[in-house]
Amino acid sequence: MTTGAGGASPTRSMSDTYFHDMYAGSDDPWGFAERFYERRKYALTLASLSAEHYPHVFEPGCSIGVLSDQLARRSDRLLCTDLSPRAVELATRRLAHHGDRVRVQIGDLLTDWPDEEFDLIVLSEVLYYLDPDALDGLLERLPASLSSGGEMIAVHWRHEVAEYPQSGDDVHDRLRHGPLHHAGGYRDADLRLDVFTARAGPSVAQRENLVP
Structure with a gap:
């Protein structure tokens, strides 16, 4: 999501009502299915992944499932969650053609x-919906x-909201000091x-024996 929809936690300073109100006014309040900005962001996200395919993928804050649809093509199983019941309903419709290997359910990012x-x-x-303490708690959970x-890949809008x-x-600076190994960025x-990554490992070129 780009400028304001998705998973959240009780410790953030924003009310759940904010997200529910956004979907009450529009089925795509941030233009995820329409804007070139979003298509470009999704392309950058997918291009940054180090594997062609993943057995099990988790996408919290999936919104209406536009990126989820593309992630499903790169995974055997995909779990998508969002705080908004309306977003979950719309994502479920969008992802139905993938069958039961994709699960979409209501879920708070932390609880x-x-x-x-x-x-x-x-x-x-x-992640910018979380206050620093809540974010730190989530970072501690990630390795397990x-x-x-x-x-793990994180992508966020840089302009002030x-x-x-x-x-x-703020979010990415904290991530860089978290428990996971930083493998690259843009x-x-x-x-x-x-x-x-969970730990340092060989690059894509090394895995394919293109370099020693």
Whole structure:
């Protein structure tokens, strides 16, 4: 999500009503299915992943499931959650053609974090809804949620949004000092993207024996 929809926690300074009201006014309040900005962001996100396919993927704050649809094509199983019942309803419709290997359910980013292990966790436009303490608590949880070769990607809008507890840069600065290994990243005037792994490992070129 880009400028304001998705998973959240009771400790953020924003009310759940904010998210419910946004979907009450529109089925796509941030233009996820329409804007070139979003299509470009999704392309950058997918291109930054270090594997062609992942057995088990988790995407909290999935909104209406536009990125989820693309993640489903790169995974065997995908779990998507969102705080908004309306967003979950719309995502369920969008992802129905993938069958039962994709699950979509209502879930809060912190209080409903699944007790499962994932090969990829996608945190797109959700972490700046958390205050610093809540974010730190989530970061402590991430290592146990990733498989031994697991990967986490975070993508956030960099421009100031007055009502958000943190900026995208605040979030990514904290991530860089978290418990996961930083594997790479990208930033421009609008967005910041960072990839983390459970532990340091070979690059894509090394895995394919292109370099020693």
